[in-house]
Amino acid sequence: MSSASSVNKGDGKEAALFEEQLRKIGAVRVALGQLSGKKALYCSDASIARYLIARNWDVKKATKMLKKTLEWRSECKPDEIRWDEIADEAATGKIYRTDYFDKSGRSILVMRPACQNTKKAKGQVRYLVYCVENAILNLPHGQDQMVWLIDFAGFSLSNISIKVTKWTADVLQGHYPERLGVAILYNAPKIFESFWKMARTALEEKTFNKVKFVYPDRPDTNKIMEDLFNMEELECAFGGKNQATFNINEYAAKMREDDSKMPLFWSPDNSLLASEPYVMNKDMPQEGSSSLKTEETAYEKREETESESENREEAESESEREETDAVSGKREENQSESEKRKEAETSPKAVESTSLPGEGITPAEKSGSSLSDP
Structure with missing residues (x-):
């Protein structure tokens, strides 16, 4: 194969790779839906690509990550x-x-x-x-x-x-x-x-x-x-x-000057920010490659841990409910037996017999057991 054809083949692969990356950027944009204001400015092709690169070009995970950032920026307003x-x-x-x-x-x-x-x-x-x-x-x-x-x-x-x-x-x-x-x-x-x-x-x-x-x-x-x-x-x-x-005084003056530029940077008129182009990343892993496995951030791991914790708490709550139901059943059963004993004690036959202090009291009543507590 000639060197010229090798170059052409390489250029073809590079072009195909670039098209694939652009397709994924477009897929994230579609998943995000209609955006306006600062959110639209933030989500330039280059910005979306950074999230895709961080998630090894997994569209679903990159979209999830970017949505969280948009929520965070709306809440914390870092640019303000x-x-x-x-x-x-x-x-x-x-x-x-x-x-x-x-x-x-x-x-x-x-x-x-x-x-x-x-x-x-x-x-x-x-x-x-x-x-x-x-x-x-x-x-x-x-x-x-x-x-x-x-x-x-x-x-x-x-x-x-x-x-x-x-x-x-x-x-x-x-x-x-x-x-x-x-x-x-x-x-x-x-x-x-x-x-x-x-x-x-x-x-x-x-x-x-x-x-x-x-x-x-x-x-x-x-x-x-x-x-x-x-x-x-x-x-x-x-x-x-x-x-x-x-020098804090000199630095403060420089920062205040930059503060005055920040609103202009995030203005809808800043077409450069909104149209920031994506420059192809030649290191993009291929579809199906083991390298597509995402390296999760501590933030995502904590989120999963919290979710697992919630599931665990739900399961524990269900278990507690079952235990409570079982205890309630025992209480009802005990209350029923206690009522029968009381009826027996108040019957004419029981009244005829004299009782010493403490006699005629069930073990549960004597010990103050909580089984019969409401």
């Missing part, structure tokens, strides 16, 4: 969070978006667990959602992912919690699929290992594979940084040459 609402969370610079991008043009969020300054999980997750929405707002055209740079300087286990970590994983994996490009855990200390063993159970396998541990004293991991970032722009805390430090 504004700087002044979460400024207290941001004061120490525990999470912020950098002014530079990685070599692929992805937005970068720096996270510093040691700078944790609040206790309420809801506030912490809300601030993270604000940061993610802001990072998406600032993505250059043609890019849809971000990078997390997590600095462990000064870290202690008191800085983080399993509850917040699981909640964060649920929100990010359930409502921002395929938005994370890579997460760099920079110079994580030994004490972090025990927490990581617990935290990783909340991560899907594909999310887990995006996590990279980098240590400044290991050249092999430092290469990860050199491959991803322009070292002149990268902050010195991560081995770069940028001496800039976080």
Whole structure:
């Protein structure tokens, strides 16, 4: 076979694959039904494709996942969070978006667990959602992912919690699929290992594979940084040459400016958002392939667990009802026997005989048994 025909055959397969992916995107759109407003803006082809990719191109599961996100966005309104609402969370610079991008043009969020300054999980997750929405707002055209740079300087286990970590994983994996490009855990200390063993159970396998541990004293991991970032722009805390430090006043001004852009981004007039095209994913698994098996998120697993729990409670309730009915039957039977004894005691023959204290009382009446209680 000539090289030209091989190329043509490859192009044919690629075209067929692309058509299949577009068909699945269309199938999800049909399943969603008529959408309007922000929901319609959110469900661009590229956005639907991210949910399909997250669910290995299973239309039914991707649709279910996307519907949950639309419900969540309607309820929580993440695009309407504004700087002044979460400024207290941001004061120490525990999470912020950098002014530079990685070599692929992805937005970068720096996270510093040691700078944790609040206790309420809801506030912490809300601030993270604000940061993610802001990072998406600032993505250059043609890019849809971000990078997390997590600095462990000064870290202690008191800085983080399993509850917040699981909640964060649920929100990010359930409502921002395929938005994370890579997460760099920079110079994580030994004490972090025990927490990581617990935290990783909340991560899907594909999310887990995006996590990279980098240590400044290991050249092999430092290469990860050199491959991803322009070292002149990268902050010195991560081995770069940028001496800039976080300034809350400057950052607040930048965020307020972005806040003014957010309503325009979600305006019905933003045709770019609504028509965000899907760029073919060449790694799409084939129909019937074992790789189509979905990696369920912790959110879905919990949902199934709750469903199982409800079924269990239902079964237990049914069992309790049967036991109650059986007990009621015994009560009625006992009451019937007790009534017969009382009739016998009040009969002329019984009245003629004298009784000592305690005599003529049934064992149940003597002990105060609850069997005859209503």
